[in-house]
Amino acid sequence: MSALDNPKRLGSIGQPLWLLAELTYRCPLHCVFCYNPVDFARHESELSTNDWLRVLREARALGAVQCGFSGGEPLLRDDLEQLVAEAHTLGYYTNLITSGVGLTEARLDALKDAGLDHIQLSFQDSTKEINDFLTHTRTFDLKQRVGDMIKARGWPMVMNVVIHRLNIEHMDRIIQMAADLGAEYLELANAQYYSWALENREHLMPSREQLRQAEEVVDRWKEKLAGKMRILFVVPDYHEGKPKKCMNGWGNVFLTVTPDGTALPCHTARMLPGLEFPNVKDMDVAAIWNDSPGFNFYRGTEWMRDPCRSCEHKEQDLGGCRCQAYLLAGDPNVADPVCPKSPDHHLVEAAVARAEQGIVPAQPLVFRDPKESRRLLESVAME
């Protein structure tokens, strides 16, 4: 059932408009909701500067227009400025997705000279205590300072805050802080339960009432700041019971290149069993995007089984997220269990029900760091 056998589908392959360059898995933070693979300690090698320059050129030639430099913490690569400069010259809109740790006045000046278009600064919460607790470092003051430095250089200010049970009740202060910093966009992204966030799901999932109150606060601010700040509140799919059109379609617009050069149709797809993803060191980006079995496997709707195959919504949601199907139901080929039509939907309902009860789990929060990563690797090996 290779998609390559189907010429009609080949003709409809989109362009990788979005290139996400995950430059490194190294990170000074240890966020409990990080989407990096829990086994990141296994993938320590990193592409060279020249490899990245070639990837940028090849993806641009395929039509990529947005380039995100991410990680880990991309500032830990000292060739970041060089990569940004090349991306800018090639005609990308360049985005730096950072925690702000390591951003100095000198580096910001160099990034400005390189032509960096925008910085997305992530915050974990509005209060110093929670922010430092969740990231396991003392970074909050720094972020506020970095926010001011970004503004001072005339970049649009885009803030991202991952929302979960431990900070959702601070919504009012979170938005107030974004407004004080002069943010033009604020993305309030409810935690999605992959990787480290799945390990910590019992701690992170809010109750329906918490979500309802948070949304009320968001709506009030949206009205108040209309025209000044755009606020996006990304609703969690567990509670909505509606599968998301993950990555806007598998291999449709999105291309992630991981630190070691593995090319993926989404940040977390490496976890899926039975699929091999090519490395940019072995294959050029066009061949990866158009011809590799990994990128073709879940393109379109051919791969679906019931209930997806016969579902009236199959074109809208494309069966939801493959990683979520694998993580919850143990099979990446089935319907996303957040869908009420999924035979595995009870797993999602049970998780939501536990969040309603608000019982603090016995397992402590797992912080994302190499030691925990190796521990999780070992526990998988023993199963």
Place this chain on the structure above:
Amino acid sequence: MNAASPSLVPRLGHGFRFQWEPAQNCHVLLYPEGMVKLNQSAGEILARCDGKTAVAAIVADLAKTFAMDDTAGLEADVRAFLAMATERNWVALADAVSEETA
């Protein structure tokens, strides 16, 4: 709201990148994590929003380039587009005088 009067000078909005995109075969506007594909007339207007040229001069240049006689109709179209584009922050309109002293 401002209706893009002829003496005002439009420039590209803060944080936007405007370019011809061969893969899309059209002009596009890029902004944080997004892209707008522009039709031909929108592309031609935005290509002239350089922060130096007033609306009236943009209209005159378009009329000349595309050999159009009905400049009144053209001006109405350009002003309507710029009003919409300003609302979406694609362009900012500056007063020519204050721009020079800034």
